[in-house]
Structure formats: structure tokens, C-alpha cells
Amino acid sequence: MAIARxxxxxxxxxxxxxxxxxxxxxxxxxxxxxxxxxxSHQDAHGNPPGTSQGAGN
Amino acid sequence: MSDLSAIDHGHEAGFGDYVQLLKPRVMSLVVFTAMVGLIVAPVPVHPFVAFTAILFIALGGGASGALNMWYDADIDRVMRRTRNRPIPAGRIGGGEALGLGIALSGISCIMLGLATNLVAGAFLAFTIFFYVVVYTMWLKRSTPQNIVIGGAAGAFPPMIGWACATGTVSVESLLMFALIFMWTPPHFWSLALFMKDDYSKAGVPMLTVTHGRRATRRHILVYTILLAPFALGLALSPIGGPVVLAAAVLLNLGFIAGAVRILGRDEATAEADGYRAEKAFFRFSLAYLFLHFGALLVEASLRAHGLGGW
Structure with missing residues (x-):
């Protein structure tokens, strides 16, 4: 029985x-x-934008 | 059968009781100092990450508060100031508080580590360990120096905030630590002076119980004097500036003057006016810390606009 009160x-x-x-x-x-x-604030390696040490640098 | 009158309603906890278990007033200090540590750090943090970091530092502080209440339930039952806390009042069981504390400790440390960096997560875990195991379980009941060494737990949050941004420990963050560390003993000893019999009834070896009230008054003055160089050092550090220096000079003069006033009083005088000077000193100590860290925040804002700083 359900509780009514x-x-x-x-x-x-x-x-x-x-x-x-x-x-x-x-x-x-x-x-x-x-x-x-x-x-949206990290590159593919998990670094903040502009701080990666990749070949392009 | 659904006869609810047979149930003891006083033992059913509401949501607010669980919030109370996290010591929200202590949490406000943790939130503020950690936020300042994070903002004044030289490495900018995304606002959402900063918000998340502060939230989980606060949660970690709350978790250690719940674990403290679980372990100290016997003391809390005796002391007037704490006997209405959820466990001694019978609204939450000890086991429940223990479970909540452990779960929130794990969540907060892991989430802080994921949101910012591993150093910050590990630092928060160490802080919880220090507060619960070193202070609550070991020092609090065994030595009158409980407040002095245990104060480190409350001094870690700005260092954690700084570590969230930089991933390291530095002189500036150590100075913020030192400020809170040296501030804690006079803050709590002034409370112990006007909370007369609470600590002795509970068997907590506070300085007022083991060495007497005269010695406590002397200790308060010594610590306020020792605190001043750290406050000035912080003002002269790279995160300081003219605003912090002005605040440090004024606040420390006020703090030392209050401590001298306390030392000049005996128990009869204090009892006659209801511990007015001791209570005023305690209130001033709260303002001291908030204004000091507030000045650091103002200095950081000015620096962001090319003003302030050295």
C-alpha cells in the first residue's frame, strides 16, 4: 500500500x-x-597553443 | 506498515547536513587563498580551468573537514562550540561521514590532477593527508604544538593554487604558505583564550590547558612579531608591490598592537569585560588574512594593467 500522507x-x-x-x-x-x-586550447600533443617543440619550430 | 511516528525524525539528515560536514566556513578561506595563489602566479590559466581547480581544491578541503569530523566526533560531543555538528547531533552516522570524506578526497585529487597538472593533484592529496592523519589523528591530541604544526594544512591552499598554474613550488608560494602558517597559532590561541573550558573538558592539549593562559598570551605576541618579516618579505617579492607593502605594514602594526594589548591583560580583567580584547583580536586576525591576500589580488590586477608591482 502506498503511503498517502x-x-x-x-x-x-x-x-x-x-x-x-x-x-x-x-x-x-x-x-x-x-x-x-x-x-580547443591544446594541440595534438596536449601542449598549449604556440608552445609545442615540433619540427616546424 | 507505514507508521512514520515510530521513526526518530531527528536522525534523518537533510542535504544541508552533508554541506555542514564539509565545514563551509573553513572552505571559504581555502577557496580565497587558493584563488589568490592561482591568480598571482605568472602563468595565465584559462578561466574555466581556474574555476574547476578552485572548486576541487575547495572540495578537497571539505573532504578533509568531513574526515576530521568523523575522527573528532568524541571531542565535538563535549565542546560547546561543536556539539551541534551533524555527527555529535546524531543526524549523520560516523561511517557515513568517513565514506563521504574518502570518496570526495579521491574525486577532488584526481579531478584537480586531470584539470591542471599532477603536481597540484598530488599536493592536494598530501594536504588532506597532513590535515587528517598528521594533525587530526596524531598532533591534536598529543601536543600543545598541535596548532603550530597542524597550521601547515591550512597554509597549503595558496601553494596548491600556484602549483595549478605553474606546476612547481617557488619562493613566492612558500612566502604565501609562511604567512598563513605563522598567522594560524595566534589566531587559534586567541580563540582558545575566550573559549575558556571547552578544550580542557575535551582533553585537547591546547596551550591554554598545558602551559596556562599567561604563557598563551606571551606566545601570541611572539608569533605576531615573527609573522611580520614574512608578511614584509611577501610584499617585497615579485608578486608584491606598494599596495601589498602598505597593507603588510598597517596590518602587522595592528596585529602586534592587539597582541601587546592581550599580553597586558590578566584573567580578572578579561573576564570582567567578557574577553573583549581577545575577541577583537580574533576578529582582526580574520580580517588580517583576507585583507593581506586581497592586497595581493589588487596588486596582480594593477600589474595586469601596467601598474603596480616593483
Whole structure:
């Protein structure tokens, strides 16, 4: 049988679940953003642009 | 059966309790000093990487706070200042705090290493180890020098911020470390003076308990005097400048004057006015650190516009 009545306990648990949800979404966004920055600001060898020691230098 | 009245609601933690476990007030100091360390470094960092780095340094600081609360739950139960923390208040179990602390430690160090460089990640791991194992588990309960040596843990964040940008340790980052390291003892000893019986009840060998309050007042003055050369050294270093020098001179004069005032008082006088001078010194010590690092930030901004610096 489902619990029909809302209790303060449910509010607290819901708050905790939403909080954790936001943290996880934030973490995914952070890793995504970091990936974009790293990919667009580094050459194929992982060096920042203009600092590679390749044959062309 | 769904009789919820049978459940003890006081033991169900909310999201805020887990945040409290990460010691957000201590975290603010960690965030600020690490941010300054990162910004004043001579190597520019992409703003998003810098933001990520500060976030994971803060998380690492929070993780060590959770591990500290797990280990110190017995002390926290006794002390008035800490008995409402989530573990002694019964809202979060010790095992849960331990698990959270270990998980966040791992995440923060690995993510910082990936976002910036391995030196910074390893440095954060060492800082957590130092705070949890060296300070919390070993020194805090065994020597009145607990605050002096343990203060190193709180002094590492600007060095980590600097390492995020440069991947190394240098004189400038060591001077930032020294500033916080030398500032920590007078800051905490002034707190111990007006938190009267808390530490003795909990059996923590603070200087006030082992050597008495008179000796603590003397130690505060000695450390504020020893702190001044490091503050001036930082002001004269390549990341310093006229703004930092002016701040260092004014703040250290104020700090030493406060310490002299504390030394000139006896217990009867202090008790009569509710430890007014000791409390004022404690508040000033917080402002001291924020303003000092704020001056470094101002100097770095001026330098970026062709002003400031030496």
C-alpha cells in the first residue's frame, strides 16, 4: 500500500535527492566544459597553443 | 506498515547536513587563498580551468573537514562550540561521514590532477593527508604544538593554487604558505583564550590547558612579531608591490598592537569585560588574512594593467 500522507521526513529526503541530483548534473557539466576547454586550447600533443617543440619550430 | 511516528525524525539528515560536514566556513578561506595563489602566479590559466581547480581544491578541503569530523566526533560531543555538528547531533552516522570524506578526497585529487597538472593533484592529496592523519589523528591530541604544526594544512591552499598554474613550488608560494602558517597559532590561541573550558573538558592539549593562559598570551605576541618579516618579505617579492607593502605594514602594526594589548591583560580583567580584547583580536586576525591576500589580488590586477608591482 502506498503511503498517502506527506511527512516532514519525505520533504527532507526529497531535498536530499534533489540536492544530490543537482550536484551530479553540475559535475557532468563541469567535466564536459573542461573537455571542451582542453580540446580547443591544446594541440595534438596536449601542449598549449604556440608552445609545442615540433619540427616546424 | 507505514507508521512514520515510530521513526526518530531527528536522525534523518537533510542535504544541508552533508554541506555542514564539509565545514563551509573553513572552505571559504581555502577557496580565497587558493584563488589568490592561482591568480598571482605568472602563468595565465584559462578561466574555466581556474574555476574547476578552485572548486576541487575547495572540495578537497571539505573532504578533509568531513574526515576530521568523523575522527573528532568524541571531542565535538563535549565542546560547546561543536556539539551541534551533524555527527555529535546524531543526524549523520560516523561511517557515513568517513565514506563521504574518502570518496570526495579521491574525486577532488584526481579531478584537480586531470584539470591542471599532477603536481597540484598530488599536493592536494598530501594536504588532506597532513590535515587528517598528521594533525587530526596524531598532533591534536598529543601536543600543545598541535596548532603550530597542524597550521601547515591550512597554509597549503595558496601553494596548491600556484602549483595549478605553474606546476612547481617557488619562493613566492612558500612566502604565501609562511604567512598563513605563522598567522594560524595566534589566531587559534586567541580563540582558545575566550573559549575558556571547552578544550580542557575535551582533553585537547591546547596551550591554554598545558602551559596556562599567561604563557598563551606571551606566545601570541611572539608569533605576531615573527609573522611580520614574512608578511614584509611577501610584499617585497615579485608578486608584491606598494599596495601589498602598505597593507603588510598597517596590518602587522595592528596585529602586534592587539597582541601587546592581550599580553597586558590578566584573567580578572578579561573576564570582567567578557574577553573583549581577545575577541577583537580574533576578529582582526580574520580580517588580517583576507585583507593581506586581497592586497595581493589588487596588486596582480594593477600589474595586469601596467601598474603596480616593483
Amino acid at each position: 506527506e511527512h516532514e521526513l519525505h520533504h527532507r529526503r526529497r531535498g536530499r535527492n534533489f540536492g544530490l541530483g543537482f550536484v551530479l548534473i553540475g559535475f557532468v557539466a563541469l567535466v564536459f566544459g573542461l573537455t571542451i576547454v582542453k580540446v
